[in-house]
Amino acid sequence: MPDSLVGGIVFSIAPTILVGLIFWFAMRAIFRADKNERTAYATIEAEERAKAEAEEARPAA
Numbered sequence: 001m002p003d004s005l006v007g008g009i010v011f012s013i014a015p016t017i018l019v020g021l022i023f024w025f026a027m028r029a030i031f032r033a034d035k036n037e038r039t040a041y042a043t044i045e046a047e048e049r050a051k052a053e054a055e056e057a058r059p060a061a
């Protein structure tokens with residue numbers, strides 16, 4: 001344990017900051033993954049809708 005006041009402050013606040021940064025990076029990764037997944041899903045959904053509309057527009061043989 002540090003004996004100086006500044007050392008004690010740093011020693012006591014550093015774990016909180018470290019845990020906060022780890023949490024921030026984890027949440028950032030989760031939100032980015034969710035955003036990318038939603039974008040990919042929207043692209044696939046648009047392609048499927050276009051296929052369905054093309055099949056409906058095609059006359060029956």
